[in-house]
Amino acid sequence: MILSMLILAAALNWLVTSHQMILGFYALPTLISAYVYGRRHATLTAVASVGLVGILAWSNNQLLPAVTDTGALPISRWYGLFSWGAILILTAYAMGTLHERHKNRVAELRQTYHGVLLILRQFVAKDKYTENHSYRVSVYAAKIAARMGFASSRIDDIRAAALLHDIGKLDVSRQLLYKASTLSSSEVEHIGQHEPMGGDILDPVGGPLRRILPAILAHHEKYDGSGDQALRGEEIPVEARIIAVADVYDALTSDRPYRKAMSSFEARDIILKGSGVDFDPAVVQAFQREMDRNGMEVPEIFL
Template sequence: MNWLLKQVHTNLAASMTASADLFDKVGVLLLHKGQPITESIQKLLENREVFIWEKKEDENRSANIIKPFPKDVYEKLVGSLWNIYHEAKLISQEQIKKTIELVEIIIKQLRATNVYLNLNMVRLDVEQFRHHDYGTFVHSLNVAILATLTARRLGYSEKKLKYLTLGALLHDLGKLNIPKEILNKPGTLTEKEHLLMKQHPQFGAEMLKNSRVLPSVLETVIKHHERWNGTGYPCGLKKNDIHLDAQIVAVTDVFDALTADRPYRKGLPPYYALEMIIAGAGKGYDPIVVKAFRESLILYPENAVITLNTGEIGVVAAVPMQMPTRPLIRLLKDNKGRIINKEQYIDLMQDLTRFIGRIEFNLPMRGYP
């Protein structure tokens, strides 16, 4: 379900009450539903364009069924990936066969309905990072889930989807050949370390040389750091010289990398990472892929309870199609935890000082005022 501002023609008489919340064309609330229309308000409204929020059904989504990617399945997938690949050198056909079984589980989960990935699902502590390469596998799984959702939005066939998901799971395999001290190094890499790091696409392709994976899978591994405008590596390829699978993985890879917590820094809020990617459409990223990614990513499900950076708690009332990172929030509690009994909204499209700090996906949504 998406929401759009729809213009309404006002023919309002004084002494009526507003039958809906009324907004101006940029989404600023003019009049609350139920408020009396005085003569001065009537005059004001007559001289302005007035809008209401209107639900727009999205045919590609069964809008009311939104569920998180199941945590138990997610954890089993990370564990299986680790079992198959930790300390891997040359990848065998047997390892690929096992990975395709995981691909099928991912696609099956995502086929069912409108699934979102709760990016906070897996919190890795520093010890896990040190003792296992879990970081790479969590990242690979997140990228695979997000890439599969994006590719499905782009109309990929089941067969193409399977190889896209496989390529996404394997895209950073070459990082297993990079010493952990460099991979998890806090702070800036030296030039030598940076150059080594930038070789991971070729290391990955080298590891897969005996595995007989399809060329499109290798393309994803080798080209996921290429960029639409030619500023990527290893070859500086441009636009459609980069396989579409690799372009999808490029976008989802950056999104997950920006939002992930690292032992040495906190991840960016998802809305901020998405805005950075939207800003890169037509520059670093294929605009068609960015659009599909934006449309497939359920950042803030409708009715999700959120906490704003300023401490207020609210519920997502509407997600504007034009700017899904900045939903309309109906406030439930003020920043001192006091319940707000009257309907009060904050439009994040207008209030750029506020943003969503935390989201509670699973709270029951009954009983708010």
């Protein structure tokens, strides 16, 4: 693309009468190169542009006006051309440098963001059940989102929301969470409040963590509107609908203090039966396709 723009600029330089105006067109491939490829490529593009214009000026006396009697460009015109070239190269270097600094800054923020997620996960994980559950749900949710064709940035948000979907359980006692006997109605109600509790914990936070808050708050909503917030269908954030399937699948296929794990096929059948009632049919379909093609294995490494 950059080469095509240079060729186009050269052709315009050769054909168009207002050559001074056309010189400004050479800044476009240089700026695009700086934005896409960084400082090195931008500088090379600028140097190539200057060299190309110099060749055209040497071979075409009409490129710049006021030629001498010998048919050559006067020193003043070459000086103006060199000044333009120097400014273009300096612009390329500066813009490329700024772009690389911005890119590095974004990468640092991204690393910091993931580091914060890992730290938060350690706080959420009161023991191995919660920690491994959150990790597995994040893997399953990311697989489903990828199968649905989501962009990588959105998959990262879904993964982050899944890692922290149970953060509200920080305010629920360990004895209650892992009680082996049947829970009373009041205990069930208290555990069920971990969604709004999670919202209260993350509400003061800005940036990406605030962006994932709606998914955390709604991941227990039912597709038919029978959940606590009575959200129905598309009213539930799609990220929450994905996490809901991943969360239930892992809960069913994991050992808990009060029961043994189901097989993956039994869990799949339960999720399929809940399609359109508990779960979004589109998410269930993506879950089934992913499970049939690649399975839902979790790598033995942590994020």
